Amino acid sequence: MGLLCLCLALLFLGGIMGKILYTGYPAFFRTEIATESEQLDLLNPHARYFLNANRKWITASDDVDMYYKHELAGKLMPDQIKIIDSLKKKGQIRIVFNTGFFAHSDSREPELAGIWGGLLGSLLTLFITFLTAFPIGIGTALYLEEFAPKNRLTHWIEANINNLAAVPSILFGLLGLVFFIHIMGLPRPSALVGGLTLGLMSLPVIVVATRASLSTVPPTLKEAALGLGATPLQVLFHHVVPMAMPGIITGVILALARALGETAPLLMIGMVAFIATPPSGFLDPATVLPVQIFNWSRSPEMGFVENTSGAILVLLFVLALLNGVAILIRKKFES
Amino acid sequence: MIQHTVKAYDEDLKGLSALIRHMGELTIEQIRKATLSILERNDILAQEVIDHDHEINLLETKIDELAVRILALRQPLASDLRMVIAALKISNQVERIADYAVNIAKRTLILDEMPPFPQVEGLSNLVKIPKQMIEGALTAFETYDVDLALEVWHMDHKVDEFYNDYLSKIFDEMIADPKNVGPCTQLLFAAKNIERIGDQAQNIAEAVYTMVTGKPFKESDALRNASKI
Amino acid sequence: MPLKIDVKNLNLFYGDKQALFNVSLGFPEFQTTALMGPSGCGKSSLLRCLNRLNDIIPNTHIQGNVLLDNKDIYASSVDVVELRTHVGMVFQKPNPFPRSIYENVAYGPRIHNLFKDKTELDKIVEKNLEWAGLWTEVKDRLHQPATRLSGGQQQRLCIARAIAVNPEVILMDEPTSALDPIATAKIEELIDELREKFTIVIVTHNLQQAARVSQQTAFFHSGYLVEAGETGRLFTMPQDERTQGYITGRYG
Numbered sequence: 149m150g151l152l153c154l155c156l157a158l159l160f161l162g163g164i165m166g167k168i169l170y171t172g173y174p175a176f177f178r179t180e181i182a183t184e185s186e187q188l189d190l191l192n193p194h195a196r197y198f199l200n201a202n203r204k205w206i207t208a209s210d211d212v213d214m215y216y217k218h219e220l221a222g223k224l225m226p227d228q229i230k231i232i233d234s235l236k237k238k239g240q241i242r243i244v245f246n247t248g249f250f251a252h253s254d255s256r257e258p259e260l261a262g263i264w265g266g267l268l269g270s271l272l273t274l275f276i277t278f279l280t281a282f283p284i285g286i287g288t289a290l291y292l293e294e295f296a297p298k299n300r301l302t303h304w305i306e307a308n309i310n311n312l313a314a315v316p317s318i319l320f321g322l323l324g325l326v327f328f329i330h331i332m333g334l335p336r337p338s339a340l341v342g343g344l345t346l347g348l349m350s351l352p353v354i355v356v357a358t359r360a361s362l363s364t365v366p367p368t369l370k371e372a373a374l375g376l377g378a379t380p381l382q383v384l385f386h387h388v389v390p391m392a393m394p395g396i397i398t399g400v401i402l403a404l405a406r407a408l409g410e411t412a413p414l415l416m417i418g419m420v421a422f423i424a425t426p427p428s429g430f431l432d433p434a435t436v437l438p439v440q441i442f443n444w445s446r447s448p449e450m451g452f453v454e455n456t457s458g459a460i461l462v463l464l465f466v467l468a469l470l471n472g473v474a475i476l477i478r479k480k481f482e483s
Numbered sequence: 484m485i486q487h488t489v490k491a492y493d494e495d496l497k498g499l500s501a502l503i504r505h506m507g508e509l510t511i512e513q514i515r516k517a518t519l520s521i522l523e524r525n526d527i528l529a530q531e532v533i534d535h536d537h538e539i540n541l542l543e544t545k546i547d548e549l550a551v552r553i554l555a556l557r558q559p560l561a562s563d564l565r566m567v568i569a570a571l572k573i574s575n576q577v578e579r580i581a582d583y584a585v586n587i588a589k590r591t592l593i594l595d596e597m598p599p600f601p602q603v604e605g606l607s608n609l610v611k612i613p614k615q616m617i618e619g620a621l622t623a624f625e626t627y628d629v630d631l632a633l634e635v636w637h638m639d640h641k642v643d644e645f646y647n648d649y650l651s652k653i654f655d656e657m658i659a660d661p662k663n664v665g666p667c668t669q670l671l672f673a674a675k676n677i678e679r680i681g682d683q684a685q686n687i688a689e690a691v692y693t694m695v696t697g698k699p700f701k702e703s704d705a706l707r708n709a710s711k712i
Numbered sequence: 713m714p715l716k717i718d719v720k721n722l723n724l725f726y727g728d729k730q731a732l733f734n735v736s737l738g739f740p741e742f743q744t745t746a747l748m749g750p751s752g753c754g755k756s757s758l759l760r761c762l763n764r765l766n767d768i769i770p771n772t773h774i775q776g777n778v779l780l781d782n783k784d785i786y787a788s789s790v791d792v793v794e795l796r797t798h799v800g801m802v803f804q805k806p807n808p809f810p811r812s813i814y815e816n817v818a819y820g821p822r823i824h825n826l827f828k829d830k831t832e833l834d835k836i837v838e839k840n841l842e843w844a845g846l847w848t849e850v851k852d853r854l855h856q857p858a859t860r861l862s863g864g865q866q867q868r869l870c871i872a873r874a875i876a877v878n879p880e881v882i883l884m885d886e887p888t889s890a891l892d893p894i895a896t897a898k899i900e901e902l903i904d905e906l907r908e909k910f911t912i913v914i915v916t917h918n919l920q921q922a923a924r925v926s927q928q929t930a931f932f933h934s935g936y937l938v939e940a941g942e943t944g945r946l947f948t949m950p951q952d953e954r955t956q957g958y959i960t961g962r963y964g
Contacts, residue, residue, distance in 0.1 A: 298770055368807040372870070374765060375801035376820040376877060377793050386819075387809065485962040492961065558920060560947050560959045697949035 168457050168464075175249055175458025178259060179213040180205040182240035207248070208241070210258040210451035216241060222450055249458060253426045254440065258451025263459050265426040266440030269339055269419075270408060272427060273436055276343020277350055277407050282400060284347075285354030292355070293362045294384055312352035320349040321416025329417060337419040340430040345413050350403040357399025361392040394481030401474040405467055411438040437463050495553050496563060499546065499570050500625055506542040506574060507621040510581045511614055513539070514680065517587040518610045521594070521673055529591035532584060539581040546574040569694035573624060573687050580617065580683045583676040590673045600666040603656060605649040610677050612642050616684035620691060629695045635688040636705050642681035649674050715779075716741040716881060716911040717762060722776035724757055726769065731757045734776075735937045737930055739881075744903060744912040746926035746943070748919065750958065753932040755915045759883050762913065763799040764792050780881070797824060800874035804886040806866035808858035808873070813850050816858045816869055817841060820877035836876060844872035845902055864895025871902065875910070882906065884914040888921065900925050919959055923947050931955045 182205055207213075212232060214220045221229060235241040253265025288309075296302045324345030328334045334341050365388050373383040389396075414420075419435050422443065427434035435443075437459060444456040487493040513532050520528035550571045553559060559567055616635050623631040650671070657667045689700040698704075717739040724732035732754045739745050747755040760766045761778055764785060777784050785795055797820075808816050817837045820826075827833045837854070841847040846868045850861070858869055867887060874882060884903070888896040903912060903925050916922050922929050923943060930940035931954070939952040950956045957963060 366807070368803055368805060369809065371765065371768075371801075371803060372807045372809065372873075373819075374768065375763065375796060375803075376823070376873065377796035378823055379793050382823055386823075391810065485957060488961050488963050560919065560923075561950050561956050563960050564948060 168460055171454055172457025172459075172461045174217050175454040175461075176246050177217070177243050178246040178248065179208040179216040180242055180244055181208050181212070181235060182242075184240065205242070205244075207259050210449055213259050214450045217243065220450060249455070250462075254422060254424055254435070254443075256422075258447075258449050258455055261444070261452070261455055263437060263440060263462055265423055266435055266437040266459070267462070268426045269342075269423075269434035269440075270436040270438075272339035272430055272434060273342040273346060273414075274404055274408055276340055276430060277346040278400075278404060280344055280347025281350040281354050281403065285351045285400075286358050286396060288351075289355045289358035289362060290384065290389070293359050294380070294388070309352050309355050313356055315352075316412075317349055317410055318412040318416060320345055321413030323348065324413060324417045335431050335433070337414075337417060337421060337423075337433045337435065338431045339427055339434045341417050342414050342419055342434065342436065343430070345417055346407040346410060349410070349413060350407050353403040353406070354399055357403070358392070358396045361395025361399065362388060364395065365391045394478055398474045398478050401470055401477070405470040405474075408436075408470070409438055409463065409467060411436075411442055414439055415442075437466075492557050495549070495557065496566065499549050499553065499567065502542060502546045502549065503570055503573055503577070503624060504621055506539060506546065506577050507617055509535075509539055509542070510577050510584065511617055513581055513584040514587075514610065514614055514617075514677075517584045517591070518606060518673075518677070520588055520591040521670075522607060524591065524594065526592060526595055529588040532588035536581055536585045539578060543574045543578040546570060550574075565694045565697060569624065569690045572690045573620075576683050576687050576690070577617075580680050583680050583683070586676045587673045590669045594666055594669050597666045597669075598662070600663050601656060603649070603652050603667070603670055605645065605652060606670070606674065606677075609642070609645045609649055609674060612638055612645065613677060613680040613684055616642075616681060617687070620684055620687040623688065623691045624694070627691075627695050629692060632688040632691040632695070633705055636685050636692070639681050639685045642678060646674060646678040646681075713740040713743065715739060716781065717913075718777075718779040718782070719758070719761075720777045720779065722758070722761065722774060722778060724754075724761060724766070724774050725772065727771040731935050732761075733935045737937055737940055739911060739913055740928065741911050742907055742909075743927040744907055744914060744925055745928040745930065746922035747913065747915045747930050747932060748917070748922050748958075749932035749938075751917075752934070754935040755930075755932045756885055757935075758932070759885055759913060759915050762881070762883055763796050763801055765796075765801065767792060797877045798879050799881045799883060800877065800879035801883045801885070802867070802870050802874050802887050805890050806863055806870050808861075808866050808869050810857065810859060812855045813841075813858045813861070813869060814854040816873050817876050820873060824877060826877065840872040840876040841869075843875060843906070844868045845898065846872060862895070864891050864898060867891060867895070867899060868902065871899075871906075875906070879910065881911045881913065884912065886915055886917060889917060896921075919947075931958060933958070 184204075208216065211222050211224050212228075214222055215224055215229065215232060216236075224232075232241065248260065249262045250267075251264050252260055252262030253268075255261040292302065292306060292309075324341060328341045328344055329336060334344075369387055369391065370383050373387050374380075378386065414436055419439050420443070421433065421435070423433055423435050441456055441459045441463065444452045444459065487496075513535065516528055517532045519525065520532065550567050553567050557563070616638050619631055619635040619638070622628065623635065653667050653671050653674070656663045692698075692700045692704075715738040719735055719737045719739075722732055722735045723730060735754075735758060737745075737758075747758060749755050757766065761774065762785075766772045766774075774786060778786060780795075780798065784790075809819060811819075814837055817840055818833055821833060821836050827836055838847060838851075841850060846865060849865065850869075858866065861869060867890075871882075871887075888899050891899065900921065903914070906912060914922075914925065926943045928940065929943045929946045931938045931946070931950075931952075933954055939946065939950060939955045941951075946955065947959060950959060
């Protein structure tokens, strides 16, 4: 029975992954048209923007791109299609790797849109999340596990922290909106606010994971250190924390991986807007990759469909990478 | 005393005690027969005593082996240790007493070769007390009775008294008729062996005293306790 | 023989539960004292009072005095951390730090700054490993993880680690109960040698071990000190019925 369920699950997973791969893979490639070809205007309304640059090839518009890659006529006129076919014969149209997908930030035009803005926004946000959640989370866990007196108050705090880990993330978005934006007046959809909000959301998870890791440290180790005349802080930082570190790091990475994929709280704090320039600092308006995906998914153009799927692939890859690193670290310290 | 948590241990110790009792009783019987054989000039009885001595030697070996086994396997401590050590000593002392009984029986066989001679009164009285002493010492061992052990210890005086009495009677007979010297000497040897039995029984009592009190026996302690008796 | 540690009328409480009742016991210097008794009798609790390791359990408090060199270790002016450099401890299950052999022995001297330079530290490590009878076995692999040693070697390492801070007293909580007979014998031999320089208190379940290694033995029952005395005398002629019952295996 279990095997059947497993197979079903794998089937669904395979199906979904296959669909996303199939849809998103073309996003990594774009159609280009040689600049020397005539009637460039007809095919690429933005051609004039590129003619000044010394380029032999320019990006085709998304309609051309869709036609050339998938034979979807879309909004193309029949004579435009004829031009494309003639270009094909003349070798003045080609498909290249779409570096723009990774290097450009968002755009109204699907063929020019890229994930860089979202990715950079995600990285900056994640950095703030880390800075917020790591020291406070670990410090809290250390205090609760090693130093706090065991009374009703501490128990109450612990119970609440455990419960916070299960609170719907959108409520943290609400908290962030009210506290960081309205009360503290921080700039709206900035990486700073996003990071702080996600940091608050990650705190309970990190505290719980750290405490779990700390509790695996055998008490005899602490006693041995105490017996030698080590102070409680020395016991903590020379012995307990190093031993618990793999578990702590794993917990932190998993919390960050979760934060990377969070959308709802960031929507609450306003990271939903269209942002064409990538953020240059923590206070600049920014967006994150999942929100970028969300935005693209609402656009009607065919080009954005494949962009959405392509971005999903990138996000999944990064998440898989983070999880893989967590597993590696755990394995390394277990040996 | 409370039982051992390990029952087999208790059984080992009881077994040791039982062997000592058995060996003691056999030995008392040997003494009785040996003395009777002299008084009745009974060769056959005397030979029986000599033949049965090996039984007692076997028992001593058995007791030694069991004691060593208990020491090795149980690592007895405190009272149990003192009991096992006492058992080893006592088995040795009882075996010597049995040897004295054999010596007495041998006198009977030698006397048989000699011409008839007058009866000398006192041997049967002399032998009564050592027998009581052995019986008392064995009981004291089994019951951890230090007072009984000291009683037994003091009884040896009486043995010495009777022995000296018998000795002077023997000398009288020897002086009266030189022909009596031969047989009287044998009677003297028999009496001496009985006196030695008394000494050994006193040793057994001392071993019991050490077993119960944990202290080595000192005459001053016995004499101090004489008032109790 | 002067008393290195003198416990006077010690009562120990874990919260509301009393674990030791009016215990008075002296520990002569340069001798080994064995604490024995059935489980839960308080012998380990007493041991942990001697280096105040009981302090880490919440809600423990004591009444009475524990004097080390005639100074009360429970006085408010006493620095517990410093106390533990005078009274070291070895535990039941060998618990070396997950570091190299060298670093295990060096840890104590490091945190207490007991050396000037690396050469001196090397000497300290070597000296203490030799004391523990481990030097020849490990001198070529000092930087290997301590966890690769056998159980007996690990325990000797723990002893080396404990004596590396130059304590005066070594407390041992059933140090050989997790070891095989040969490793046990080596440690008992070591205890005998350590007596030259240290005062030793050992808690043991093993009657024969207490008989073998100690000069003074104390018998505990349900938190009370029942009897204490010279080891030979206690094991051949115990005064108290309860001691007699315990050591001869008659529990009633």
